[in-house]
Amino acid sequence: MTVNFGILCFPRVQQLDLTGPFEVFASARGATAHLVWKDLTPVRSATGLMLxxxxxxxxxxAFDVLCVPGGSGVNPLLEDEETLDFIRRQSAGARFVTSVCTGALVLGAAGLLKGKRATTHWDSHQFLANFGAIPEQGRVVRDGNVFTAGGVTSGIDFGLAVVAELFGREEAETIQLYMEYAPQPPFDAGTPETAPAAIVEKARQSLAPSRQAKVEILERLGLS
Incomplete structure (x- = not known):
């Protein structure tokens, strides 16, 4: 039986949030991975890659697994009822409802994180509680049928965890080996806790406009 994965593909999505889990899902035997959006017009990612x-x-x-990636295009989705309604409808029948990075905030806006433990990108972690979620640090956090992944690269970890649930550990490990996924980054700057203070501040300043936009959206939604 085919397992249908649906990944939201929207303007200014963070491409690795999408392509990381897509690579894992599409590599599983018996899986079909779909990129879903309002229409079939090509979408430009946050970093310019056309999808x-x-x-x-x-x-x-009907998707067995629904995945919402993050990216700078997330902010408009928080107030996009057409997209939120689609997510609610699909989530009602999905085996797993999932997100990568700030895609968790979209699940929150759809009302799917209330009382659920969840994670997201470190710069947006503070907003999880606004949606009734229980913030938890982690590369991958599972609460029932809801999987949320941290920032960007954690989408690969999350993808492997979901494949292991659906197809077994052997299939997940085989895909990991195909991908030669054995991270050894050249710098220990992948989290605010390990990065130099000056780098953390530089990153926060770069992300400040998007963070402020989220604050203003939450105020409009009465969730501040």
Whole structure:
């Protein structure tokens, strides 16, 4: 039986949030991975990579796994009822409801994180509680059928964890080996706790406009 994965593919998505888990999901035997959006017009990611949605909201099959990536394009989705309604409908029948990075905030805006332990990108972790979630640090956090992954690269870890649940550990480990996923980064600057203070401040300043936009959205939604 085919397992249908649906990954939201929206303007200014963070491409690795999407392509990391897509690579894992699409490599699983018996899996079909879909990129879903309102229409089939090519989408430009936050860093400029063009992505092609493969199915529309109207034509999407029932997904076994729904995944919402993050990126700078997340902010408009927090107030996009068409997208939020689609997520709610798909989530009602999905085996797993999932996110990568700030995609967790979209799940929150859809009302799917209330009372759930969840994580997201370190710069947006503070917003999880606004949606009724229980913030938890971690590369991958699972609460029932909800999986949330931390920032960007954690989407690969998350993808492997989901494949292990659906297809077994052997399949997940085989995919990990295909991908030669054995991270050995050249610098120990991947979290605010390990990065030099000056680097953390530089990153925070770069992300400040998007963070402030989220604050203003939450105020409009009465969630501040």
């Amino acid at each position: 092609q949605p493969t199915v529309t909201f109207a034509d999407a099959p």
